[in-house]
Amino acid sequence: MARRGRLLDDQCVATAVLLVDDNAGFRSRARRVLEAEGFAVVAEAADGGSALESASRHRPAVVLLDVKLPDMSGLDVAERLASEPDPPAVVLTSTYDVSDLGERVATCGARGFVPKAEFSSEAVSALLR
DSSP: OOOGGGTTTOTTSOOEEEEEOSOHHHHHHHHHHHHHTTOEEEEEESSHHHHHHHHHHHOOSEEEEESBOSSSBHHHHHHHHHTSSSOOEEEEEESSOGGGSOTHHHHSSOSEEEEGGGOOHHHHHHHHO
16 A cells, blocks of 8 residues: 555555544535545544544544634644654645634644635645645
8 A cells, every 4th residue: 555655646546534624514525526536535523632533543644624623723633643653644624714824834734725615636636746
């Protein structure tokens, strides 16, 4: 299987994704969009605690992570994931504009940010190359 550091290099192996968002409708839409383009959604979580547990259990290559979660900030989750050995690539998402979120978006260890209004598999893929 392809190592997580080599995202999208092996076209025969689907990239495993963990979806983290408290909005079930967005998780459903993101799952459809990503799976239609060959990503494999291995788990979903609705809060930060569940996200950390799912990331530890499933070891996804990518975590699509909402910035605003009910129990903790997605930025805190991203920092904790980045501190793990062989961390997943984290792609942040939000209804907020990235300029509204401050400098932590750039320093939390995430690969980048995709606004929910502009969410697409192409936008996610571009951050994983």
